[in-house]
Amino acid sequence: MNKKVLIVEDDVVFCKILTKFLTKNSYEVLDAQNGKDAIELMEMNKFEFAILDYRLPDMNGIEILEKLKTQNKEAKTILITRYGDQDVASKAIDKGADAFISKPINPDELLAVIKGL
Structure with a gap:
């Protein structure tokens, strides 16, 4: 069974690139371009991973x-x-984030971080 990933990114083109890339790497991906849609997806699905802008x-x-x-x-x-x-990174880690990545993002590096979690 593929791991389910939520991507929340308001840059539609970048979001779709990540979605397509992770789907090709055997992940089941759902995406949203805003918080409201992301919360609706979270209410209907259980995600193993979330990538949040x-x-x-x-x-x-x-x-x-x-x-x-x-x-x-x-x-x-x-x-x-x-x-x-960097202040955002420390807040995110304090709130439970497992990793923090600065843009621009290399999809291969993102995949390596996901696999390492």
Whole structure:
């Protein structure tokens, strides 16, 4: 059975690239471009992994992380954001994120982080 991954990224093109890449690598991927849609997906699915962009149009990735962890403490989470947001990284780790990656993201590096969790 493929591991189920949630990607929350408001850059539609980048989101679809990651979705396609992870699907080719045997993951079942659902994606959302905002927090509201992400929460709806979390209510209907149990995810093993979540890749969360920090800056979203309606909330931030840490808020989604907190909601995900209340529903599924075992879910592994990776927070992504633009280079230089180190205060965000420490907040994310404090709230339960398993990894933090700065943009731009190399999909192969992301896959290595996922496999390492």
